Amino acid sequence: MLLSHLHRFVKTPQLICVALMLGFAFGQDGVPQTEQNAYDEALHHKELQTRIEGLESFLKTFPGSTLKKRALESLMHTASRETCKGNRTR
Numbered sequence: 148m149l150l151s152h153l154h155r156f157v158k159t160p161q162l163i164c165v166a167l168m169l170g171f172a173f174g175q176d177g178v179p180q181t182e183q184n185a186y187d188e189a190l191h192h193k194e195l196q197t198r199i200e201g202l203e204s205f206l207k208t209f210p211g212s213t214l215k216k217r218a219l220e221s222l223m224h225t226a227s228r229e230t231c232k233g234n235r236t237r
Contacts, residue, residue: 178213186214190221195229 178186185208189201202222206215 182209182212182214185209186212186218189218195225195232198225199229 185205189198189205192198192201199222202218202225205212205218206222209215212218
């Protein structure tokens, strides 16, 4: 939608550059790159407790993120794994 409005004011090569810049700024899913990086960093911790803390921190830092649902699902899954792991060691 934005691109169709820009087309009135900008020539095609410039429009392509603008589209590419918007794509890089918001990532593939329209998620700002800083949010995507924070989510990825939290999710890829090896230690389960550290992953839980990272996901909780992500949710506090980006409460309105479009990745919120995925972060909550990951948090629940990771927390259940941590609980199961704790039950096996007792």
